[in-house]
Amino acid sequence: PSWGGTALAVQRCRCPLALLFAGLLAPGAVSEFALAPSPDPASAGTPQAPNGTPFPESRLHVFTLDYPHVQIPFEITLWILLASLAKIGFHLYSKLPSIVPESCLLILVGLLLGGIIFGAEEKSPPVMKSDVFFLYLLPPIVLDAGYFMPTRLFFENFGTIFWYAVVGTLWNSIGIGISLFGICQIEIFGLTDITLLQSLLFGSLISAVDPVAVLAVFENIHVNEQLYILVFGESLLNDAITVVLYNLFKNFCQMHTIETIDIFAGIAKFFVVGIGGVLIGIFLGFVAAFTTRFTHKIRVIEPLFVFLYSYLSYVTAEMFHLSGIMAIIACAMTMNKYVEENVSQKSYTTIKYFMKMLSSVSETLIFIFMGVSTVGKNHEWNWAFVSFTLLFCLIWRALGVIVLTQIINKFRTIPLTFKDQFIIAYGGLRGAICFSLVFLLPVAVIPRKKLFITATIVVIFFTVFIQGITIRPLVEFLDVKRANKKQPAVSEEIYSRFFDHVKAGIEDVCGHWGHNFWKDKFKKFDNKFLRKLLIRENQPKSSIVSLYKKLEIKNAIEMAESGMISTAPSSASLNDYVEDKVRPLSPGEMDNIREILTKNLYQIRHRTMSYNRHSLAADASEKQAKEILIRHRHSLRESVKKSHSLSRHKEDNSKATRFLSLPKDTKLPEKLRIRNKTSFRVSDSSDSDLELATTVLNLKPRARKILRGQSQQQPLQQFRMEWRNEVEDHNGRGDRRETADQALSSIGYRQPLLPRPRFGTLSEENLTEDVRSTRPMPPPRLVRQASEAERCTNKSQINPY
């Protein structure tokens, strides 16, 4: 009616501006107005058709506002935006996130919002629908966790994790259920109408340790990986048990009589749910790996497959009422190994970041929704019930952990100490899963649902707030072993591999089937069948080599990003190479590349991505990274040609970084351009070093391939290098000197030659003088010795690899 009045007034004056104004002020009115079939009394003033046409005449509106049309996506976007802004807000206060886990802050924001909505509209704010939670918000988090799960550690501790998850959850649910029922029997509390089954049902849903909450809290406290994997693994695996128990008790509540057959069915169901979920996950994981085998022509959609297949496994499992969490975890873990090798580097990065982003958003939304949903009218407070629930949760968890650990310690190689047990017990946080499960309870079956809701919320808030906030000081107080965040180092990988083999060997000698036995068997099977089937270009992979390559790439990219390169080779030149095939480039192609590179060397770095929807040209920095790697490899060759030596290793990087630390507009001396006198040239000149005539060729930044490519080069010139070990000094054990030919003729490239050597000394011709003479102008401090720069770099990167 009020809208009609305005329209009337507006129509009367026929002023377009007023119409505009009216249109803006009365959201939806205009559309409604336009759609209203019956003639509105307000339109009396307008000419009407004789037969009363349904659509009253209206002027054309310049602006319209049509909220209902976009309402849902609009609101979703606003929520997500709000969540993310809240996150930014917390992190601006640098001190806050270290004391209070983010989850708490988010819940508080949610509470605030809920309060506002409640106050404004006098009705309960939108409760997070369980469907939304289970189908949309939970999977990304679990996927992220599963994809990046440290598999080795997980499987080493699998027995323990499984034990805690299954037996522990059973223990907790039954314990809590029965003790709560006992409490309910006491007349005073007014809870006598709660039956045993109902309490058991409640017990089962409240004892589920929540992966989201565990992740949120443990993320900041950095306990050692072993402990983390135990708690986290438990929270994931207990989903199977929770699903079964919850559905079991719910059905029992609804059934009139319970026969023994039902109990057995319940037990059987557990196996079906758990194993079925895992099988679905593994199956789809393999299909995903297989699919990615063929995606090399259409790299852009590679990440999509990862997400689609994982989500598919989740919903398929949910469809059969199996454990969706276990399915998605199994899928992610299976997929991970093979997909990583099939997809390009970029896709891998995309997958990683997108996954992290999704899970972060989900987590934020979950907590905010929890806060929002708390406010409202669906509560019933009962002191006894709530406090005893909380009490029993804590007691049974602690008891459970202690008892179970005593038993499992007999089977563990590294027994769990009391500290570990404490953290495991304390880390049993409840979260959004219980929250959603409690909202899912059918009211018909559980008349006192509101009571349950209240109790659940109290428990969740307690665990998230109190336990979440205090766990960090406790960890420090108890001096729990923390995670050591070291950079992965090749030498460590070598040592662990070596050790694994030693252990496997000794076990074989003893005739003992240990962990390693099964691991070896699986590895053999894997190599023989799976890898051939699922990986596109399958070469037996060693973890050492892949780590080495990864670190190399990382180094190269870091160098490129730090601005060292001021060139952007054009897309054309590097598109020349086919990523996959190892083939030597013809001289014609080489010339072509050389020419183009030459022309482009001094351009300011810019992204020259030729974008076409089905393929992306390699990103500039990636190209540059490859460039660097190529140059790395070739610099030796070139320098040898011009009788120079070059360091190939990190020494390379350090030399490069020497240039790096030069002020930006340092002009590199002309000398550097001279053909014969160059050492490592990256930001360097034109024609001189492009004697890439020596092929490189295989621009693929994989050591092996580059190595192979280089093996097609002509043998390098003799290069005098002496590798002195202790020999010169202590003439003890014979000549360990390794001359250049040995080193170089074996297709040199990765010579650990050091201008300022760390290992032994190097006597080469011309190196030192040239390096010094071709040093760029600036800071003398940099000039003195490579080792200084090396030292600086070394300080910043402990393990340069």
Added chain:
Amino acid sequence: MGSSSSVPAEVQELAAKTGFTLEQIEHLHRRFKHISGDQPTIRKESFDRIPDLEFNPIRSKIVRAFFDRRNLRQAQGGLADEINFEDFLTIMSYFRPMEMNMDEEQLDCFRKEKLKFLFHMYDADNDGKISLQEYRKVVEELLSRNPHLEKESARSIADGAMMEAASICVGQMEPDQVYEGITFEDFLKMWQGSDIDTKMHVRFLNMETIAHCH
């Protein structure tokens, strides 16, 4: 197997020396007999009787470790030609699990022993250091199962790792300083953070069931 009174004195002596229990010694003895073909001693060739060992890339080093006099605590170096059961037990004792009732010092000692065993596997020429050559050899062996990997990559990996080791152990080096090799102390340093000692054992208690299968 029989009451403790009928256990020969030598077995008890062995138990005392190596720290194994009587059952474990029994099992290991059976295994020893299997490997040696009922002979009193084992030679290097006897290890061919263990089919699974074939697939192990560092098989030769493992076998060699059994005959290494340093591990047998007999001498400072060199290889024995054959070993008897007592020596076999000595080698196996490096892989005993850590016991809860050991005190700090014993634990530390035990740990050092285990790491020394590993160190000896690297340090083939017994000069107390792992030189670059030896390291390279180790890496090559480790990667020997990959037919597509050239020697040079193995080499460069070894070199890189060696440099890391240098930077960890020696920190900043002078330009003319020579890094000779990884000494045992450096080796210890590198394993500092990891709980290698807890991982380095074989669970001897499960052997019974398996022995039947063999």
